[in-house]
Amino acid sequence: MRGFEYASPTTKEQAVSLLGSSDDDAMALAGGTDLLSLMKDDIVAPRRLVNLKDVAELRGIRLLPDGSLRIGALVTVQELLDNAIVKRGYASLIHAADGITSPQIRAMGTVGGDLCQRPRCWYYRAGFGLLAKDKDGAALVPEGDNRYHAILGNTGPAYFVNPSSLAPALIALGAKLHIFGSGGQVEMNLENFFAAPTSANEKEYRLKPNEIVTEIIVPSAGGWKNATYEVRQKESLDWPLAAASVALKMSGKTIESARVVLGHVAPVPWRSGEAQAYLAGKTISEQVAETAGTLAVARASAMSHNGYKIQLARVAVKRAIMKAAQGGQR
């Protein structure tokens, strides 16, 4: 790790003023569970770290007057898991947070950090850049070892998968995001926060180097059955191979409308329009869930080594729907 300057502001205004025009100037530090390992591996080397942990207004979970839930960006994964309101109404979020199985990461890692963590793509982590190109500019992933790479939205130039555990659940729940920068506060749908980069100097999410995520607003999930299902290779300290979060607005036994979001299968959390359209008006059954799963991966395409992920994604959608139907019990 290279030397860096450390700043510890107490307001978001100060924080933003300490950030710069590029990641080389400065980067924001929350839990640090991802950023510090990126620095140790020399993937990023900011001259200054701006510690956000003393910015009190970024903390806390509370209900807003309209019944929606405000989650501060600095809320840790463990705080999320322990929160009574979240436990009561947002099963899918609990499932997703529960999948972050390392106690250390739960204790340090934050909700904002989960959304802004960088991809686990091993080419990226080995210094080949986010778009993983060799020295002649050729893409390494399509013919390389892509067992963990994208099966949807993988026409290039990005082939990695979005690593966020919470984003699929939050998007399925209709969450919005507040971003603070020199121009003040901006609100956007969380879904729009993520975008596959088209060039090497873009990230996979829309946050300028001098902006920070301040809070996440999740609408009330009353009347929505919701659940997350993850397929994983081991029980701890690892990211899922594929995951799906669903939120189903119920009208009696009928699904009025559905949101289906897949994680770890595309450069962004992947909203499946096909599965959503199909589910509207259906009564939940094993067969319906199966078909929704099949539709969710209908446009998936395997690269040389990741065909099995299509099966995993299909199963994840099916099981997330069945889990939601059973009341989201774990």
Next chain:
Amino acid sequence: MAVGQNVLRKEGVEKLTGAARYIDDIALEGMLYGKTIRSPLARGLIKSISFDTDFDWSPITVCDWRDIPGENFVALIENDQPLLVARDVRHAEEPILLIAAESRTLVEEAASRIRIEYEELTPVLSIEESLDCREIIYGDDNVFKRFLIARGEVDEGINQGDLIIEGCYRVPHQEQLYIEPQGMIAIPTDTGMTVLGSMQCPYYVHKALKQLFNLSDEQAVVIQTMTGGGFGGKEEYPSMIACHAALLAHKAQRPVKIIYDRAEDIAATTKRHPGVIRHRTAVTRDGRLTASEIDIVLDGGAYVTLTPVVLSRAAIHALGPYRCENVRITARAVATNTPPNGAFRGFGAPQVAFAYEMQMEKIALRLGIDPLELRRINMLKEGDITATGQQLRWSVGSEDVLNAAVERSHFREKQEAIQIERASGDSRKRRGVGLSFFFHGAGFTGSGEAKMKARAGIEITDQGRARVLSSSTEIGQGTQTIFCQIVADELGIGFDDVEIEETDTSRVPDSGPTVASRTCMVVGRVIQLAAREIKEKIKRFAAELFGAPEIDLMEGRFVEGGKVLASFAEVAREYAAQNGKLKVESQYASPMGVEWDDDSYSGDAYPAFSWGAEVAEVEVDMDTFEVSVLKITTAQDIGRAIHPLLAAGQIEGGTLQAVGYGLTEELVWDQGRIVNRMLTNYIIPTSMDAPDMETVIVEKEYPHGPFGAKGVGELPMDGAAPAIAAAVLNATGAFVSEIPVTPERLMMIHEGTRRESNED
């Protein structure tokens, strides 16, 4: 009595309270931090090395191969591996330059200012590429070593069989993944060089250091610091790092520390040898093996290192714990342009164990014989003869372990329950139960121990305590504790009155390396003999002192006729006053009648075998193909368990390491470099992935081991991968001939999209 009791481990409190100091906890006055500059290429020639002229190099110590005073090699078997590349790069991550500076930051900065130009050559990156000899990188045919084990008449045996069954099995690299990465500090002294660090074998490092600077035994001093795991990974590689640190320290005339971080450790150091193992077995319809032809090819990596010894153990264990009169085992190790593969718990045996056990599963399947029954029909028992012609004369727990594993796991009942469940409809979660049966030779192979002549001793301290002198290292497995237990009981004093001398080559004799499941059985025996001699001497002295010819030493007291005459400490002090320090050193001698012929590769391969049987229960998700190991029941005959809890710990830990070998651990290579050099993508089972384990220790005493003990270190590594694969077969019908059984691989096999090479 201490033996057989779960006494507190000697270094336990130190480790538990954080007082234990590992190599990276040690900082010395004026110490520099060293770093290794490595090749990114798998094969090539160095054309030029340039140092950025805009950078101030004055505070940086730089060494290249020309700084090596003598010959440029790491002293091992063939001495073919250079300490630093002069021109020819033979594997990725091969060391080229060493640099050191006062801070890690400065060293990193300096490293980024070095440019090395190469001429690229075509690398040989797999066993297949090595065997096809399009590129020759070693000798005439890329083969490091060959072995042949032949017994009986294979052609005749094949004629006697009703059926010939063939199988081809593939096993992967595996990373040792000790908790503490490799690290050393070298300190130049007035007379020579002292090295401290994390290691299994101080005298290997000692030999390398003496060779490097042409030092005498006394001028080179090697001290083992508290070591956070080894698993074989700290058998040979520490010699390399020690020499690197010493080269820098010699040039700078200051202490130099080199610590690898996890990524460097995974990328650059040794791995378990991958291999391809083919079986061709003739069997009768009632399940008897009449002939077995086995061909083993291991990938040795770029240099010979310990490969011939690994290959030898693989060949000797290749038939498994089974009787067969007609055997032909051919074994080859080939060169590739990958980092040298080396010692790893099991040392060739886990590779062949997966193959021989899956071959037994295949035979059972083809013959329609129950897999347990097939094992019973063919298992080696006392009096039987192994593939090398060794008659098993003692301590053969084969039937006992198999019975224990089957009974304790309720194997039969589970088999039946699964059949009933299967018949009642297709569940998306399927259970399966599988079994493995295996053995592991304890101690060095063949004439190894006879040549090594391990030495260890005991001295009586001024306080009248017994101190064990041995270079066998404590690497987490309990060496210090069991040695003290052995001495306490043999001598007749309390466990707390025995201590261990620091593992420092200037203070302890060469007990041989801490490897090969030999520490307890071989070195423990030498220590027992030393204790016996001490006891004789001090008893004779006490008998004269008290005029009590019938005197005996029990529980730290000299007694005669039920009367306590003196404490051990009192007599010991008196002995020292009259005769000087009481110190005894003993040497290992092979038991009578244990003979091995290196030329014909036949005879008594090991003085004793440890035996194991294991039952794995799995649940397979038939949609995602995730395999959960629900329970492992393992019964292992290790002779007398000196410390039952530590022995069970060895068994559980080794079994879990083998679960990783079978299910998740897979190194991903790109042009000869390891891509997944982090714990987030090299996946080992964590405590949360650990199945329930039930461990049964069977104690078939070995007459020439201390209190009947054999070896336990490696046996547990052999059984889990095949037991899990057998359980997966039972659950899904998918025959796995390659590990790890990742969900992806299992799905491919299940869907038949991947043609199994053994079905050819």
